[in-house]
Amino acid sequence: MTLPLFRPEDDPGPNFLNLLRKLGQDPFAGPELGDKRAVEITHATTIAAIRYADGVVMAGDRRATAGSSIAHRAMEKVQPADRHSGVAFAGSAGIGMEMVRVFQLQLEHYEKVEGSAVSLEGKANQLSQLLKSNLAMAMQGFVVVPLFAGYDHRQKRGRIFSFDPTGGRYEETEFHADGSGGRDARTTIKLGWREGLDRNSAVELAVQALYEAADEDSATGGPDTVRGIYPTVATITIAGFERLAESDVAERFASVIAAKSRKGLSL
Amino acid sequence: MSMPFYVAPEQFMKDKADFARKNIARGRPLIAATYADGILICAENTSKTLHKVSEIYDRIAFAGVGRYNEFDQLRRSGVQYADVKGFQFSREDVDARSLANLYAQHIGNVFTHEMKPLEVEILVAEVGVDSSGDQIFHILYDGSVVDEDRFSVLGGEAEAITSRMALAYTPGWSLTDALKAATAALGGPDQVLAVPDLEVALLIRTESRRAFRRIEDTETAELLGLPAEAAEVVADAGQTKPGAGGELADLPEPGAGDTPA
Numbered sequence: 001m002t003l004p005l006f007r008p009e010d011d012p013g014p015n016f017l018n019l020l021r022k023l024g025q026d027p028f029a030g031p032e033l034g035d036k037r038a039v040e041i042t043h044a045t046t047i048a049a050i051r052y053a054d055g056v057v058m059a060g061d062r063r064a065t066a067g068s069s070i071a072h073r074a075m076e077k078v079q080p081a082d083r084h085s086g087v088a089f090a091g092s093a094g095i096g097m098e099m100v101r102v103f104q105l106q107l108e109h110y111e112k113v114e115g116s117a118v119s120l121e122g123k124a125n126q127l128s129q130l131l132k133s134n135l136a137m138a139m140q141g142f143v144v145v146p147l148f149a150g151y152d153h154r155q156k157r158g159r160i161f162s163f164d165p166t167g168g169r170y171e172e173t174e175f176h177a178d179g180s181g182g183r184d185a186r187t188t189i190k191l192g193w194r195e196g197l198d199r200n201s202a203v204e205l206a207v208q209a210l211y212e213a214a215d216e217d218s219a220t221g222g223p224d225t226v227r228g229i230y231p232t233v234a235t236i237t238i239a240g241f242e243r244l245a246e247s248d249v250a251e252r253f254a255s256v257i258a259a260k261s262r263k264g265l266s267l
Numbered sequence: 268m269s270m271p272f273y274v275a276p277e278q279f280m281k282d283k284a285d286f287a288r289k290n291i292a293r294g295r296p297l298i299a300a301t302y303a304d305g306i307l308i309c310a311e312n313t314s315k316t317l318h319k320v321s322e323i324y325d326r327i328a329f330a331g332v333g334r335y336n337e338f339d340q341l342r343r344s345g346v347q348y349a350d351v352k353g354f355q356f357s358r359e360d361v362d363a364r365s366l367a368n369l370y371a372q373h374i375g376n377v378f379t380h381e382m383k384p385l386e387v388e389i390l391v392a393e394v395g396v397d398s399s400g401d402q403i404f405h406i407l408y409d410g411s412v413v414d415e416d417r418f419s420v421l422g423g424e425a426e427a428i429t430s431r432m433a434l435a436y437t438p439g440w441s442l443t444d445a446l447k448a449a450t451a452a453l454g455g456p457d458q459v460l461a462v463p464d465l466e467v468a469l470l471i472r473t474e475s476r477r478a479f480r481r482i483e484d485t486e487t488a489e490l491l492g493l494p495a496e497a498a499e500v501v502a503d504a505g506q507t508k509p510g511a512g513g514e515l516a517d518l519p520e521p522g523a524g525d526t527p528a
Contacts, residue, residue, distance in 0.1 A: 003369040004347045112322050112346045
């Protein structure tokens with residue numbers, strides 16, 4: 001590889017995707033595909049974000065499916081985008097993972113080239129542009145729907161942005177959940193959400209939502225006590241992106257299950 | 268019929284080298300030094316926003332002296348190179364040595380083939396998992412690379428600063444000792460550099476990913492054992508701040524370098 005040197009009029013600026021394109025490395029330039037059913041597409045499933053007093057809780061299950069079979073059991077769908085924001089995705093796993101990777105690099109690249117971080121809204125817009133680049137693939141069935149949340153230092157609160165496959169960007173004021181189990185998760189959160197939730201209640205609500213989603217949706221993975229794989233739960237506050245310890249998440253799922261069992265619901 | 272000018276290649280190269288050397292020597296200097304927990308880079312820089320020291324990648328930092336627009340262009344290219352390489356391969360495949368070689372090739376090419384050489388000296392530093400992995404590469408205006416394992420001095424009065432620093436340098440010293448020695452070496456026996464005139468950054472060995480960190484003035488004052496007020500910029504009517512990293516205003520226009528300073 002050589003040192004990329006651009007004339008001022010050719011310089012891609014702080015945009016990592018444009019830089020990759022200049023170098024002929026567009027990660028989303030897929031060839032025209034014929035019959036999409038010829039390939040087994042893995043899909044990722046339930047992701048949620050809940051705003052609370054100190055910021056946002058983000059959560060996602062770990063299962064990826066290919067048709068009706070389980071493709072992967074320990075996928076990380078919720079990841080830090082940078083120090084003060086997180087990104088999660090539902091949909092086509094390969095493209096979703098790539099999109100998250102390019103997004104993380106884009107934010108870091110901008111920060112290093114420009115010497116300052118992108119604003120939270122700017123980050124959401126960047127993600128929307130990445131989605132738009134994938135539109136051709138989305139039309140062929142490789143749909144990715146991300147969810148973005150972060151702590152806004154200017155407004156001093158957590159903010160959540162949801163997206164559609166065409167790159168449409170919508171700010172959510174309270175909470176959002178996406179993916180095949182998103183509807184069940186949203187309903188659960190809707191019943192428990194109130195303004196000014198504390199961290200503990202917000203995390204509990206996220207765990208409950210994922211439990212209900214996994215209960216109703218075959219493509220969403222629940223707590224896997226046999227292998228010790230639990231959904232990802234993370235908080236984003238002024239202190240940054242912090243992932244909850246797996247043992248903590250395990251305990252919270254155990255108490256949800258215990259409460260359900262007492263009510264006489266079978267697991 | 269007019270005869271084309273003939274300049275002997277030796278003379279031509281020497282003129283270019285003199286031109287570059289002279290203009291770099293006018294720039295304010297900087298020091299990079301290893302210490303127990305990483306690498307310290309300390310520069311004399313009156314600007315708070317136009318940095319001489321910056322982050323390239325997880326464990327790699329960049330520093331430059333001389334013409335600001337030229338070394339900043341090199342910095343951007345370095346970030347672009349490192350981010351693309353890390354994307355194509357893996358984060359651990361991005362290393363300071365290959366970047367230093369690319370810089371050296373580019374700077375050397377410009378020196379040989381262009382009318383005007385780059386009026387910069389740059390530094391690429393990488394912090395290792397232990398002190399034996401620390402690397403400091405110092406790249407000169409003609410593309411020659413010097414690999415240092417203790418410390419490196421760039422910019423004006425480099426020789427005098429190097430000898431002062433060599434006296435103080437102790438392997439495995441603490442950050443406070445290293446910073447005190449670096450500021451003393453930069454200032455020399457006759458002047459004490461004020462905290463607002465320093466730009467300090469670290470590559471911290473124990474960081475899990477991005478090791479680069481800027482040290483703000485208040486923290487610099489604390490490390491130097493000075494009161495917090497030392498970090499405040501003293502308004503001095505007689506002192507105007509030079510632009511762009513303190514460098515641009517000092518430098519003559521290209522081509523004007525052969526007039527006696």
